[in-house]
Amino acid sequence: MGQISPENLENLCVELFGVDLERDRLEILVVELQGILLEIKKLRELDLTDEHPVVIFDPETVYRNSDS
Amino acid sequence: MSDCDVELLPIEILASKIEKQEITASELVERMLGRIGNHDSKIEAFVRVSDTAKAAAHQADEDIRNGLYRGSLHGIPIGIKDNYLTEDMSTTAGTKVPDISFPNTDATAVHLLREAGAILIGKTNMHEFAWGNVTPPTKNPWDRNRVPGGSSGGSGAAVAASFCSAALGSDTGGSVRIPASLCGTVGLKPTYGLVSKSGIITHSWSLDHPGPLTKTVTDAALILNVLAAFDSEDPSSRKIAVPDYRRSLGQSIKDLRIGVCRNHFFGQNDSEVEAAVESAIEELTELSAGLVEFELPNLQYGLGAIFTIELASSSCYHDRSLKAGLQKGFQPDVRTLVEAGKFITATDYLKAEQFRRVLMRDLAKVFESVDVIVVPTTPITAWELDQTTVRIGDADESVLAVSWRLTYPFNLAGLPAISLPCGFDSRNLPIGMQIAGKPFAEDVILRVAHAYESRHDWHHRTPNL
Numbered sequence: 158m159g160q161i162s163p164e165n166l167e168n169l170c171v172e173l174f175g176v177d178l179e180r181d182r183l184e185i186l187v188v189e190l191q192g193i194l195l196e197i198k199k200l201r202e203l204d205l206t207d208e209h210p211v212v213i214f215d216p217e218t219v220y221r222n223s224d225s
Numbered sequence: 226m227s228d229c230d231v232e233l234l235p236i237e238i239l240a241s242k243i244e245k246q247e248i249t250a251s252e253l254v255e256r257m258l259g260r261i262g263n264h265d266s267k268i269e270a271f272v273r274v275s276d277t278a279k280a281a282a283h284q285a286d287e288d289i290r291n292g293l294y295r296g297s298l299h300g301i302p303i304g305i306k307d308n309y310l311t312e313d314m315s316t317t318a319g320t321k322v323p324d325i326s327f328p329n330t331d332a333t334a335v336h337l338l339r340e341a342g343a344i345l346i347g348k349t350n351m352h353e354f355a356w357g358n359v360t361p362p363t364k365n366p367w368d369r370n371r372v373p374g375g376s377s378g379g380s381g382a383a384v385a386a387s388f389c390s391a392a393l394g395s396d397t398g399g400s401v402r403i404p405a406s407l408c409g410t411v412g413l414k415p416t417y418g419l420v421s422k423s424g425i426i427t428h429s430w431s432l433d434h435p436g437p438l439t440k441t442v443t444d445a446a447l448i449l450n451v452l453a454a455f456d457s458e459d460p461s462s463r464k465i466a467v468p469d470y471r472r473s474l475g476q477s478i479k480d481l482r483i484g485v486c487r488n489h490f491f492g493q494n495d496s497e498v499e500a501a502v503e504s505a506i507e508e509l510t511e512l513s514a515g516l517v518e519f520e521l522p523n524l525q526y527g528l529g530a531i532f533t534i535e536l537a538s539s540s541c542y543h544d545r546s547l548k549a550g551l552q553k554g555f556q557p558d559v560r561t562l563v564e565a566g567k568f569i570t571a572t573d574y575l576k577a578e579q580f581r582r583v584l585m586r587d588l589a590k591v592f593e594s595v596d597v598i599v600v601p602t603t604p605i606t607a608w609e610l611d612q613t614t615v616r617i618g619d620a621d622e623s624v625l626a627v628s629w630r631l632t633y634p635f636n637l638a639g640l641p642a643i644s645l646p647c648g649f650d651s652r653n654l655p656i657g658m659q660i661a662g663k664p665f666a667e668d669v670i671l672r673v674a675h676a677y678e679s680r681h682d683w684h685h686r687t688p689n690l
């Protein structure tokens with residue numbers, strides 16, 4: 158991959174990251190969501206390396222029927 | 226109360242009257258429909274009224290005459306939030322986008338209510354896709370210039386206005402308890418997995434909790450008796466032994482310890498709300514084995530965690546609409562939030578789910594020394610329809626940010642929590658108190674709530690329509 162222009166970067170965001178929002182919407186969202194994004198930023202500061210997320214993969218789940 | 230006010234009665238009394246055939250389901254439904262016809266143009270609690278309710282009530286009466294009484298909900302009119310699928314009424318989940326439609330089939334909770342003989346009287350208004358703490362255009366029956374809360378605001382307003390004896394809501398960050406608090410009703414968010422979510426339009430898979438809004442704590446127990454059941458159609462449904470929740474009501478709470486979390490839940494509330502809840506805590510302390518105060522410092526990360534999960538889940542659920550550009554037809558606030566999920570990284574999401582375990586463990590530690598946690602439900606009473614900020618202490622805060630601050634921690638942890646009235650402020654607006662418990666300890670929180678409720682007449686007060 159060669160040099161990436163700002164326009165290409167936008168396109169790459171759409172293609173690779175699925176953030177397929179129009180530029181004007183992106184600007185609106187960033188402004189309106191600042192408060193929320195700052196709360197999420199605070200969460201990122203936590204070191205939770207040793208915590209298992211509450212999401213637990215259960216390979217049996219689709220094999221269960223109403224009686225099990 | 227005269228005979229004309231029978232529709233104001235709680236289910237616990239109506240059920241006895243229906244069973245003894247002192248009143249028929251048809252009469253009750255006629256009265257409720259009449260009340261809706263006379264007053265709902267002012268409140269706008271319902272998005273549609275059932276065409277089949279009268280026929281269902283007639284059948285309920287016929288069944289009783291034939292000796293087939295189905296129990297406490299037989300013939301009782303119940304409103305259904307418009308994000309529960311219903312076979313005989315269309316579902317919109319609050320959206321007006323014409324290209325989005327939902328099947329005409331019964332959600333599991335709706336099916337269970339029908340099996341119990343309840344009459345589904347109509348679908349109640351809600352914030353679009355349950356994404357908000359207000360419910361335009363619904364007004365609060367206590368003051369029509371004020372919001373009923375949300376997102377189950379239609380259900381809260383309908384119960385407060387006695388348009389139905391109870392209503393179903395759904396609670397992702399407080400959407401049952403907030404309207405209950407603001408409208409002066411009881412609102413119960415059961416433990417995650419106790420009541421099936423199957424057939425309810427998803428907002429956030431791991432945060433959504435179906436639950437009832439009722440006039441009394443006993444009525445909440447009666448409805449939970451019907452709704453609490455394993456459902457193989459809901460992957461999160463838990464198969465547990467379900468008790469008769471009514472049995473614990475009326476028992477002493479002398480053996481129970483009252484916990485109060487002093488950070489996060491106190492100190493940033495309207496002074497009248499804080500005073501009413503402190504007074505209720507004092508009273509519960511005298512009735513119980515005593516008060517235990519504690520703090521949960523990690524709650525400072527809670528808002529980031531719930532937003533992360535809720536935004537990502539909502540964006541994922543609406544992926545089909547986003548791809549088709551249908552979100553352009555959503556309400557502006559909902560569109561923003563649904564699109565915002567695109568900003569949440571997988572790392573953020575998993576960190577939020579890691580944080581959840583931290584919070585759950587913190588709460589489990591607290592529950593080693595307390596049986597219930599008592600806090601306010603909302604920091605403020607119902608705010609004005611066009612109000613966007615509220616002054617608490619020295620700071621102006623967004624009403625929407627403030628309104629769910631005290632409810633969402635129990636969604637993150639999946640714990641049962643009930644809101645019930647604990648007073649009225651100087652503007653005659655209801656104040657709500659919240660009682661939370663350990664997983665599947667609905668019997669305990671209902672018992673404490675009932676012990677408080679039975680010493681007051683808050684639940685007998687009704688708004689003038």
